[in-house]
Amino acid sequence: MTKQSKKATSDTYLFGLDSFGDLPTKADGTLMSHPEAIRQVVEEAILADKLGINRIGLGEHHRPDYSISSPETVLAGIATRTKNITLSSAVTVLSSDDPVRVFERFATVDALSNGRAQVILGRGSFTESFPLFGYDLRDYNELFEEKVELFSKLLPEEPVTWEGKTRAALKNADVYPKTEKGLGVAIGVGGSPESVIRAARYNFPLILAIIGGAPDRFAPYVELYRQAAEDLGTTAHPVGMHSPGFIAETDEEARKLAWPAFKTSWDRIGKTRGWPPYTREQFLYEIEHGSLYVGSPETVAKKIAKAMKALDARTFDMVYGGGPVSAEARLKMVELYGTKVIPMVKELLSQ
Amino acid sequence: MKLGIIGAGKLGITLAQLALKAGYEVAVSGSGDTQKIALSVKVLTPGAIAMTTKDVAQWAEVIILAIPLGKFRQLPVESLKGKIVIDATNHWPEVDGPREEIIPETLSSSEAIQQFLPESRVVKAFSHMGYHELRDWARPAGSDERKALALASDSNQATTNVAAIVSDLGFEPVILGSLSHGRILEPGQQGFGLVTSATKLKELGN
Ligand SMILES: NC(=O)c1ccc[n+]([C@@H]2O[C@H](COP(=O)([O-])OP(=O)(O)OC[C@H]3O[C@@H](n4cnc5c(N)ncnc54)[C@H](OP(=O)(O)O)[C@@H]3O)[C@@H](O)[C@H]2O)c1
Numbered sequence: 001m002t003k004q005s006k007k008a009t010s011d012t013y014l015f016g017l018d019s020f021g022d023l024p025t026k027a028d029g030t031l032m033s034h035p036e037a038i039r040q041v042v043e044e045a046i047l048a049d050k051l052g053i054n055r056i057g058l059g060e061h062h063r064p065d066y067s068i069s070s071p072e073t074v075l076a077g078i079a080t081r082t083k084n085i086t087l088s089s090a091v092t093v094l095s096s097d098d099p100v101r102v103f104e105r106f107a108t109v110d111a112l113s114n115g116r117a118q119v120i121l122g123r124g125s126f127t128e129s130f131p132l133f134g135y136d137l138r139d140y141n142e143l144f145e146e147k148v149e150l151f152s153k154l155l156p157e158e159p160v161t162w163e164g165k166t167r168a169a170l171k172n173a174d175v176y177p178k179t180e181k182g183l184g185v186a187i188g189v190g191g192s193p194e195s196v197i198r199a200a201r202y203n204f205p206l207i208l209a210i211i212g213g214a215p216d217r218f219a220p221y222v223e224l225y226r227q228a229a230e231d232l233g234t235t236a237h238p239v240g241m242h243s244p245g246f247i248a249e250t251d252e253e254a255r256k257l258a259w260p261a262f263k264t265s266w267d268r269i270g271k272t273r274g275w276p277p278y279t280r281e282q283f284l285y286e287i288e289h290g291s292l293y294v295g296s297p298e299t300v301a302k303k304i305a306k307a308m309k310a311l312d313a314r315t316f317d318m319v320y321g322g323g324p325v326s327a328e329a330r331l332k333m334v335e336l337y338g339t340k341v342i343p344m345v346k347e348l349l350s351q
Numbered sequence: 352m353k354l355g356i357i358g359a360g361k362l363g364i365t366l367a368q369l370a371l372k373a374g375y376e377v378a379v380s381g382s383g384d385t386q387k388i389a390l391s392v393k394v395l396t397p398g399a400i401a402m403t404t405k406d407v408a409q410w411a412e413v414i415i416l417a418i419p420l421g422k423f424r425q426l427p428v429e430s431l432k433g434k435i436v437i438d439a440t441n442h443w444p445e446v447d448g449p450r451e452e453i454i455p456e457t458l459s460s461s462e463a464i465q466q467f468l469p470e471s472r473v474v475k476a477f478s479h480m481g482y483h484e485l486r487d488w489a490r491p492a493g494s495d496e497r498k499a500l501a502l503a504s505d506s507n508q509a510t511t512n513v514a515a516i517v518s519d520l521g522f523e524p525v526i527l528g529s530l531s532h533g534r535i536l537e538p539g540q541q542g543f544g545l546v547t548s549a550t551k552l553k554e555l556g557n
Binding site for chain 1: 364393446483546
């Protein structure tokens, strides 16, 4: 049993924050440098820990607009300055990494944090890590499949014998450091049914990455996860969800701050994918009906509670601070999330 | 109407759901044997039948391609003979690699598929919206909120048939022109990503 499942039992709800290390703006309006942005995330995580937020998840990217390419190194920094918060990747792009090394690095963070490390595996929606580390995109599926398999074999922390096409074989290989209570693991998936079944096959908790559209459309995927676990004889762990958002004192202020930031970041990504520019209409639609949790604490709390109920989700992670927003507004948002939104959501869910 | 869907991923499953809702008989295939997709089909698209790709091609009257574009050369050419094939694929560099490695520069991607399937009638449709937009925006005919979906084909008859399917699945069909003109629906072109009214979409016609 993984740690995630020990914690997220059916009567507990857990709340987290996810960041890719977007570059925030400083008081003078200029963008922070990469090192400054990384230190900013550490400050935010420290605040989140003080406020009792359950998890900080850091994504892995290799692009100029995001400062975090090595989540576990940042998590190691956060580890020694926090007490309770779970330290997670969101996600680790396992396809272009070495499962043995991933295990070693997270086991090290686990030691530094007294057992708070967690790996969230995923295929990732960007693929810039492939050429960077010398992998061929055409092997995408095989790389992920094999590496998840190897990674799952490492988790019992006993000597592993393994053979595949994407990495050197292992014969009775023991991997260190050992952890005290096992490494927390979950798998993050988008809308691919095959990935949902894979999570069940490896007995991993499922986190749904819902970045657009009505969240309740994922309800059948939760059902698929449960049925797959039943068919395969594994455990259907409590399901989590992850979506972008932004919180300020009022709806108006939140929209004012979030709109230009989201637009900048969507259009930057859209350019490489051939999407038309992000419209105000889309932004408002996503706030009203879709998967943007933007607004006052009350608005956001209601929306989160509704989505969690619809999906029977036990964890919610908000991707915060996407695009160039001010460092000050980001800290404020962490504070509002911890002091107002989370208690309100818990209240709403208990009704 | 027997509608076949090749590709049981995000788009294929979404279109199967819309087609079932419209009362169609639906069969779905993935890249491997039916066992691999049986559970997804059972849970996500109850009522649809999981088949092999070849069986889908033979069984269905109209077949939607919902596979990565780069895989089109794996399609069963023989079994698709005489059928209407709806091409919903897009070139996605992150999955397919560079465009020029799979499609000649002079052709639209749907033209390349038509050339590969010379005895099928290819209609480009369902490709310019995201799968969650297709799911969220499907509306019955007559609804004020109905969004438009563009069609392109070299066959008038096939276009008429597919227009009816587009409408049954919840969108206002807008016929843009030939498969060559369909290029404007590809990623990076004017028509890609548009979730809009018929009037606006018609402006892209030739
Ligand atoms: N996602 C969207 O929002 C969207 C919108 C419009 C158009 N499209 C286009 O639709 C296509 C599918 O996209 P997607 O997002 O649904 O991808 P996806 O989730 O990766 O699904 C692709 C599906 O195709 C199957 N497949 C691959 N090769 C095949 C073959 N030779 N024969 C039969 N099935 C095969 C895969 O099966 P295995 O898993 O067994 O390989 C999988 O079920 C792409 O061309 C995409 O550009 C997508």
